Amino acid sequence: MQKIEPPKICPSCHEALEQVKDQLFCRNSLCGAQQYKKVEHFAKVLKIKGLGPMSIKKLNIRDINEIYELKEDVAAETIGEKLANKLMLEIENSKKASLNQLLPAFGISLVGNTASQKLCKVISNIYDISEASCKEAGLGPKATENVLDWYENEFLIYLKDLDFSFTSEETIEKEVRGTVCISGKLSSFKTKAEAQKVLEEAGYEVKSSVTKDVTILINESGLESTKTKKARESGITILTDLKEIIGN
Numbered sequence: 001m002q003k004i005e006p007p008k009i010c011p012s013c014h015e016a017l018e019q020v021k022d023q024l025f026c027r028n029s030l031c032g033a034q035q036y037k038k039v040e041h042f043a044k045v046l047k048i049k050g051l052g053p054m055s056i057k058k059l060n061i062r063d064i065n066e067i068y069e070l071k072e073d074v075a076a077e078t079i080g081e082k083l084a085n086k087l088m089l090e091i092e093n094s095k096k097a098s099l100n101q102l103l104p105a106f107g108i109s110l111v112g113n114t115a116s117q118k119l120c121k122v123i124s125n126i127y128d129i130s131e132a133s134c135k136e137a138g139l140g141p142k143a144t145e146n147v148l149d150w151y152e153n154e155f156l157i158y159l160k161d162l163d164f165s166f167t168s169e170e171t172i173e174k175e176v177r178g179t180v181c182i183s184g185k186l187s188s189f190k191t192k193a194e195a196q197k198v199l200e201e202a203g204y205e206v207k208s209s210v211t212k213d214v215t216i217l218i219n220e221s222g223l224e225s226t227k228t229k230k231a232r233e234s235g236i237t238i239l240t241d242l243k244e245i246i247g248n
Helices: 032-045 053-058 064-069 072-079 081-094 099-105 113-120 131-137 141-159 192-201 226-233
Strands: 017-020 023-026 178-182 204-207 216-218 237-239
Touching (some): 032 099, 053 072, 072 081, 081 192, 099 113, 113 131
Parallel strands (some): 178 204, 178 216
Antiparallel strands (some): 017 023
């Protein structure tokens, strides 16, 4: 019987593999496969619909920052206008994530949901992360080392500019004036993502479909869409000008 030799080179980046006991590891931080997986994990934890493995590769998103730098017209050329529109809304909506949700999404070794929740109980925002706060939260030495290393070498260098509050859930004040759904194309804004941002700043929550908690449907196109019919049947207020509720 021919002996099977383990691979010595990473099939993705062609760097040498390191064997630890019975496992092989690629230590190249710029390895394409690792970068895609990191983005995939982030999108999965934050539940960004439409940003699965295939979309990530098609859009060639290799870094978390690139998710939020993505332009709708660029995405539309790759995955189609309809899917791009939905994806941009999902990405915009993900910015509301609290620190409790964000920390597990960054893929810090030994810092999953449980460790993140413990840490977020003793800090109000991400800038409170320290060896002392990790110890107070009950994190072990290795998890603490991983958090501090990530904080100093990833977050403070290139992740701190992401458009998140980086605030723990307990300190986020949620005062919602109403829940809005947008049907069809807008005339008041170039994209739905732009409209969603303005609506959220005005205190409204935005949904991509007509759910039971939707109170207002925006239909500036005037077309009798499925969303419009459902809203009318449900007694939801239908407006033809989004600016009526944002005061501009």
